[in-house]
Amino acid sequence: MSDLNKLGLAEARDLLRKGETNSVELTESCLKAIDAADALNAFVHKTPEIALERAKAADARIATGDAPAMCGLPIGIKDLFCTKGVDSQAASRILKGFKPEYESTVSQNLVDAGAVMLGKLNMDEFAMGSSNETSVYGNVVSPWRREGDTAELTPGGSSGGSASAVAADLCLAATGTDTGGSIRQPAAFTGITGIKPTYGRCSRWGVVAFASSLDQAGPMTKNVRDAAIMLEAMCSHDPKDSTSADLAVPNFEAMLTGDIKGKKIGIPKEYRMDGMPGEIEKLWSDGAEMLKAAGAEIVDISLPHTKYALPAYYVIAPAEASSNLARYDGVRYGHRATLAQGDGITEMYEKTRAEGFGPEVQRRVMIGTYVLSAGFYDAYYNRARRVRTLIKKDFEDVFAAGIDAILTPATPSAAFGLGEMTDADPVQMYLNDVFTVTVNLAGLPGIAVPAGVDKQGLPLGLQLIGRPWEEGDLLNTAYALEDAAGFVAKPAKWW
Template sequence: MADLPGLTIAAAREGLRSGAIDAVELTEACLSAAERSTPLNAFTALTADLARGQARAAAARLAAGDAPDLCGIPLGIKDLFCVEGVCSQAGSNILSDFAPPYESSVTRRLWDAGAVCIGKLNMDEFAMGSSNETSCYGPAVSPWRRAGDNRGLTPGGSSGGSAAAVAGDLVLGATGTDTGGSIRQPAAFTGIVGVKPTYGRCSRWGIVAFASSLDQAGPMAKSVRDAAIMLHAMAGHDPKDSTSADLPVPDFEAALSGDVRGKRIGIPTEYRVEGMPPEIEALWHRGAEMLRDAGAETVDISLPHTRYALPAYYVIAPAEASSNLARYDGVRYGRRAKIAAGDGITRLYERTRAEGFGAEVKRRVMIGTYVLSAGYYDAYYLRAQKVRTLIKRDFETVFAQGIDAILTPATPSAAFAIGEMADADPVQMYLNDVFTVTVNLAGLPGASVPAGLDARGLPLGLQVIGRPWEEAEMLNIAFAIEGAAGFAAKPEKWW
């Protein structure tokens, strides 16, 4: 097989188990693809020695007939996940040269399943961004190009490196994290599948925290089946994470029948936002039609508090970020600023944070500190938490009425050019999350599946929102859309 990095996980699994593909050869092919991908800036570090050792171990397991689903499968790991002994900076200068002496629970599960770590992937600093332009490594670049335009496009954020690496066939799959849409938005921008599981389905232990009540790890892959395979390996109870759910993990791949007959799919009227591009509206209608043709019923539903989701999110997430990032003080680990003799500890804190944090992180820390401060806590943070409860109740009401899943657009537009939003009000960038933040606020599972191209040849995605803990059914509905849409477009290789 000439294009080994272009394989899906499912196809590579079959080839590895049959002996048609060698695990070491597959790993070497992905390492070579990654080394040649410098213009994409997807990787922050390649872990060639680790990958080769894992590939040899996977080959031995395959030869012995002990081959889990991910045995020998090369993956990329978002820089937010701690990998033992590998520099893990969360895209920030304040964690420069931090090599954790421990493994995150999610990556430990992946290695136990035989997966191979090709390297760490670029991301927005501390996962704060929607375009991967806040990274200390510089922006990741999408492998896609607009027709007739050679400007670099954003792969989305914050899991932009993961999206670029999967869409560019550098790895077979990648991990991402989703706090307000950071898996689903970049997946939609790059024509891949991204899954944000129910909050608590995957352990957060060993993942650098942004907003602890919203963060959730998930897979980014080339197909719904691949995402299901990865999620099965990543998910599970972890006693080291107090928010981890002690629930059995279904066989998500086994649930992919594509049969959605009799399912009731909600179409929320509040997601028809003012100024929605006609192409997004048409894609949404086409997605609903695909499901109806497959035997599902579409039902107009109301989620009345959706209009308050973005402002509530951008109070709650910065508040939690300001608390989580207080630990970066220049004393225990990471960057330590140089201070003059006689300067006190306060000066050390100030200079370390001023030098180590980027502009977007500083902005969110200041917002978060403000909304938690005396005199403003009730007016902002407490009120936002009450709105969050109402948003969650909206979904509970709809699901109680027999709705099996909800269909929405994944993003309000196709990918934009790097630097195109640089001079815009930051709120304009935050609007990229308009269709995704409600899912995080309510703790629900959501998946983005590619379903078409815009007029300039860029991918567009649809989002399926599932019931809590029912990722299997959500993925099956996404699988039906994937089959009906027949999305097979790939970016032309220019790097």
């Protein structure tokens, strides 16, 4: 069977169980696609030897008849996850040459489930960015193009390599991380599905930290069923992560009935932003109609503190980043600057960090250090934390009133061109996170589902926000939305 790389996880799993293909064939098909797609710059550390070794082991495991759902399925791993003996650079020069002697909990869970790692995926440096233009490896290119135009487009960020690779069928699925929208925004830009689970559902151990109270790993897949399968494999309680929830992980796939009769779906009025493109507005109202037609009740709701979410996020996230990135100092691992005669430890720190961090990371570290400094701690950081509490309470009040899920746009626009925003005011770039950051601040699960295309043929996504720990219910609502939207568009192959 040709084009095995175009399969989703569920389809490939079923073929493997029936003996109609094997993991080695699946893996070889993906490796061939990866080697032919260097123009996308999605895979930055290829691991074909590891992939084929794991594929052979998976085939042996499947033959015994006792294999989990992910066994034998080839996936990509975002470069933020530490992978034993394989470069784990977080797309930063400062971690050049770092090969961990351990495996992150999430990637270990996937290894234990028999998943096949094809390699490491490009991303924004330290996950800081919305367009995948801050990577030391260079920009990731989206497989999508505007109709009649050859301009290179962003796949979104920071999980841009993951989004590009899944959309271009280089792998069956990929891991991503989401601190302020870094799974959901690139998923929406590239016409795939991405879910950020409740904070604490996936372990953060072994994932290079950006903002510890916001970071959460999740799957990026070709459809909702695949997201349910992969999320179950990624989740676990982990004593090594103090924020990991000691909760049983349900069978998310078994919860996909598509029946949402009687569910209450909230439409928050505060997400109707000034200047929102008509296409996004229409997509949103069409999505609400689809859910209504499937039996859900549409309810107008208010999340009054939404307008403060972006400023609060861009205080809290840089503050935590400045603290987390203090460890990259040229002493223990990664890059160390060449010192001049007479340079001391202070000069070593300064030169190493100046050379090792890119401009966006430097900007955020400086903002974070500023808002944590003695004179400004209360004015900025503590105030932002109080605002975060109010945002979280907005959601709690809405869910307490009986709302089951909230429907919003995933992004304020379709994908923009590479280079179109980088020279502008950085705040313009930060506005890409306007619909997604509230979910991280409140620690809630959120999923982006492709729901249509704009007039230039580019994918547009809708976001569903769920109750904490109810990813199964959220996935089921997303499953109903996916079925109603019937999104089947694929990028035309040019790479």
